[in-house]
Amino acid sequence: MTQVMLNALVVGTTYALIALGITIIFSIMKVVNFAHGQLYMIGGFVVYYFNVVFGLPFWFGLVMSFLIVGLLGVAMELFLFRPVMLRVKREEVTMLLAMGTAVFLESLALIVFGEKQRGVPPIATGVIEVFDARLPTGRIVVIVVAAMLIAALMAFIGYTKTGRALRAMAQDREATALQGVNLKWLSAMGFGLGTGLAGLSGGLLVAIFAVHTGAGTAISIKAFLMIMIGGAGVLSGAILGGFVLGFLESVGYALLPGSLTFLIIFLIVICFLIVRPNGIMGKPWG
C-alpha cells in the first residue's frame, strides 16, 4: 500500500502542475483551452531539443519550455482568441477555436517533430526504498520542483501586483479596468502564463515519462477533468483536483481491474458534479 500512496503522490503532483495552466486561462478569459495538452506536448519537445539535440542542460531547456510556450500562448491570445472574442460573444466559439488550435498544433508537431516518442537522459539516478515501496530519485526531484513551481505561482498570484490584477480581472473585468489596469496586456500575459505553465509541466515531466506528438489530447481531457473536480478557475481547486484524480487513479488501479478504473472515476465525477456543479472549491476566485 505504501507504493500505491507514493504513486498517488507523484501522479497527483504532476497532475496538479498540469491543471494549473488550464485553470488560469479559464479564470481570466473564460476559455476552456482544449489545446492545453498540445502545449504541454510542445513543452516536452522544447526540452528534448535543447537537452538532447543541442546538448544544453536540462534546466536551461526547462526555462526555455516556459518562455517559448508562454510566448506561443501570448501569440494565440493576440491573434486568435482576442479578435474572435471581440466579435463573438458565444462561449462555444472559443471552445471550437481551442479545439481547432489543438488539431493544428498536433498536426504541425507531427510534421516538425516526427512520429517517435522522445525522452531525455535521467536528471537523477537511483531508487530510494521507503518501507516496501520504491521511489526513483528522478521522481523525487520532479515532485520537489513541481511543488516549488506551484508554491511560486501561488505566491505570484497572491502577493504581487500583477497577480492581484489577474485575480481582480477574473472577478470583474470592468471594475479592474476602472482601476487603470491595462486589460489587453494583462489578458495576453495571463494567457501566456497559463500556456507557459503547460509548457513547463510538459518540459519537467519529460524527465520521468516521455513525450510524443499524440500525447496532447489525453492530457487536455485529464486537465479538464481535474479542474472540473477542483473547481474551474480556482488555483487551489486545480491543485486539489490534480491530487484527487491522481489518488483515484492510483488507488483505482491497485484495487480494481484496470479496465474499470477510469470507468469508475468518470462515474464518481459525474455523480459529484450533479451534487456540486462548481467543483470542490466553487466559483473562480470569487
Add this chain to the structure above:
Amino acid sequence: MILRQQRQSALRRVLILGTATGALVFGSSAYAEETLKIGALGVMSGPFAGWGGVMCQTFKSRAGMWNDDGGVAIGDKTYKIEVVCVDDKGDPKGAQTGAEKLVSEGVKYIQGPNTDSTAESAKTVMEANGTVNMPYAFSKSLYKAPASQSILGMVASYQVGPVIYKWLMDNKGVKKIAFVSENNADPIKQRDEGSAGAKALGLEVVSDQETYESGTTDFFPILTKVIGTSPDHIVLSGVSPSDVGPLIKAARELGFTGTMSTETGQDPKAIYEVAGDASNGFIAAGGASTEAIRSDFMVKFIERYTKDWGEWNDVAGLYVYGPEIMIQTLQSAGPKAIEDTNVFKAALDGFVGKNPFLKDGGELKYVGRTDYGQPRQVSVPIVVQQVENGEYKPLFVGKLPD
C-alpha cells in the same frame, strides 16, 4: 483583299492548331509516362503514428527508389509509382471513408490499415470494390474465406507470441507470465490470444486482466499491481510505440528484474532514448533490418529512408516488405492485374519472388494456408530480437508455416 486576308488568317490558325496538335500527340507518345497509384491507409497521427506514419513514409521511400531507377516494368510498360497516403486516425469510420476515398481515386492496391478495428471496417469497402489491401491486423476473419481481398503484411501476434514464450521457457527458465495491455479492442484481443498461447505451452499466467487507458503518462500504478503478482516475464500486448519505452522504464524502476517482450513492431532507438539501459534485453518481433541479417539492398533502403525522413525507424524494415511483394506480384501477374485484382489474387498461390532484404536472400511468397486456409499472408521472416543499447540484436530467425 479582305477575303485573302481572311484565308491567310484561317490558314495560319489551321497551321498553328495542326502544329500544336502534332506536338501534343508526338510529345505524349514520345514522353508517355504511366503512373501506378497505390494507397497507404493507416493511423498516421496520435500515439499510433509510429505505425501508419512510418508505413506511409516507407512506401514513399521505396517508391522513390523505383522511380529513380526509371520506374517499375509491368508487361511491356514502365510505371512510376505514386503513393497516396490517407490517415484513418485509428478510427474505424475514418478507415472506411479513407478506403472509399482511395477507391474513388481508382486505387486498386492499398497497404494498411494498422489495427483490427480499422481493417475490419475497411474490409467491407475492399471486398465490395475488389480492392486488394495489406493490413497489419491479426483478425483471422480478414484473411479467411469468404474474405479474399486482404493479405496480412506481417507475422501475427498469435504466431510469434508462442514462439517467443517457448524460447523464454527453454533459454531463460520462464515459468510465470503476466500480460498488460491498453484498454482497447486490438491490444486486448492480442493479450487474450497471447494468454491462451502461453497457457497452452504450460506457462502459469499470473496476470492477464490489467489494462491502462490510452494516453496514460505514468505507468507506475498499473505496473505496481502487475509486478505484485511476481511474474518471470511481462508481455506488453499490442503496445503502441509511444507507450513501450515508458512501460519498460517504469517496470525496471519498480524493481522488476524479469524479462519483457512485445509482439508488435517497435523502434529500438526510440525505446532506448526513453528507457535507457532499462531497455536492454527487451524482446520484440520485428523486420529484417538488423545489421546481422540485412542485405546491402536493405542498407540502401535504410539510407534512402533516412535521407527522406531524417531518421531511420526500425518498423520501416518490416513495412518495406509490403510494397516489395505487391510490386513483384504485379510484375509476375502481368499488366491485367493492375486493373483486375482477380488476376492478382490468382497469382498468389504460385508466386515465388526474391527477398532482397536479407543477407542470405531467400524467397518472398504468400503463406497463410495453415492459419487462414488460403495464401493471404506475406512470408515475412519471424525475426525475434532484443534491444541492446538502442540497437536490435537478433535472437533467432524463424519461418512462417506455409
